[in-house]
Amino acid sequence: MWPDERVVKFVNENFIPARVHVKDDAAAFQKYGEQYNAHWTPTVLELDPNGEEFYRVEGFLPADDFLAQLMLGRAHMDFKQGKWAEAQKRFSEIVEKLPKSDGAAEALYWAGVSRYKATNDASALKATAKAFTQRYLDSSWAKKASIWA
Amino acid sequence: MGINFRHDVDTVLKEAKKQTKPVLLDFSAAPM
Numbered sequence: 001m002w003p004d005e006r007v008v009k010f011v012n013e014n015f016i017p018a019r020v021h022v023k024d025d026a027a028a029f030q031k032y033g034e035q036y037n038a039h040w041t042p043t044v045l046e047l048d049p050n051g052e053e054f055y056r057v058e059g060f061l062p063a064d065d066f067l068a069q070l071m072l073g074r075a076h077m078d079f080k081q082g083k084w085a086e087a088q089k090r091f092s093e094i095v096e097k098l099p100k101s102d103g104a105a106e107a108l109y110w111a112g113v114s115r116y117k118a119t120n121d122a123s124a125l126k127a128t129a130k131a132f133t134q135r136y137l138d139s140s141w142a143k144k145a146s147i148w149a
Numbered sequence: 150m151g152i153n154f155r156h157d158v159d160t161v162l163k164e165a166k167k168q169t170k171p172v173l174l175d176f177s178a179a180p181m
Contacts, residue, residue, distance in 0.1 A: 002152060002179075011152050015173035018161040019154035022178045032158055033176060041178035049169045051162045070173075077171060 004063035007070070014074050015046070046073040054080060061102075068094050068103035072110075079110065084118035105136035109145055122148075 002008070011017050020028040022041055033039055036053055046055040055073025057066065075090035091111035095104050112128025115121075125148035132142040133149075154175065155161050165172045 008152050011173055015171050016161050016165050016168070017152050017154050017173045017175070018158050019156060019175040019177055020158060022176070025156060028156070028158060029176065032174065036174070038176045041176050043176040045172075045174040045176075047162075047165070047172040047174055049165045049171060051165065051172070054171075074171070 004067065007063060007067050010067060010070055010074075044070070046070070046077065048077060064098050064101045065103065068098045068101035068107070071098075072103045072107060075107070075110065079114060079117075082117075084114050088114035088118060099135075105132075105139035105141040108132065108136065109141040112145065112148075 019025075020032050022029050036045055038045065038056075040058060042058075042060060044057040045053050048054050054077050055069075057069045057073070061069065071090060071094045075087050075094070078084075078087035078090060088111050091107045091114055094101070094107035095111060098104055108131060109128065112124055112131075115124035115128075125145075129145045129148040132139075132145045136142050158174065161172055164170075
């Protein structure tokens with residue numbers, strides 16, 4: 001996961017990275033593990049600037065899927081802050097750059113929602129439902145989007 | 150190029166607030 005250059009670039013551009021190690025930082029691992037309810041490794045948390053968790057990735061993932069999860073988390077942060085255009089851009093970037101990752105279908109769904117929130121134009125949702133008829137047909141996100149068709 | 154993980158989490162959290170920048174906190178068991 002971590003040696004991947006795309007992961008390194010994304011983390012360095014978007015976060016202040018910190019690590020607690022289960023053995024080498026045992027006291028810190030226990031302290032922050034309790035604080036953030038993280039009791040397994042690897043667990044990666046994305047925290048907002050106030051230290052509140054907004055996304056977590058638990059367990060190992062191959063680089064493409066891991067990067068997609070990190071990007072999803074960052075996009076969800078923009079979404080929760082009402083930064084619709086930024087969120088749409090970030091979600092769409094996942095679909096474009098990592099279309100085969102596990103997170104791509106979720107990203108397609110939320111890109112559509114973000115566009116709708118930005119424009120209040122229901123055609124954004126209809127277009128998203130249509131897009132799901134072409135790809136990610138077996139995903140739960142396709143089912144969720146089907147209501148907009 | 151790599152990721153320069155910090156281990157002073159309290160300080161990182163304070164800096165994040167000051168810089169309004171998100172934090173990535175990795176709970177790891179990987180060899181260091």
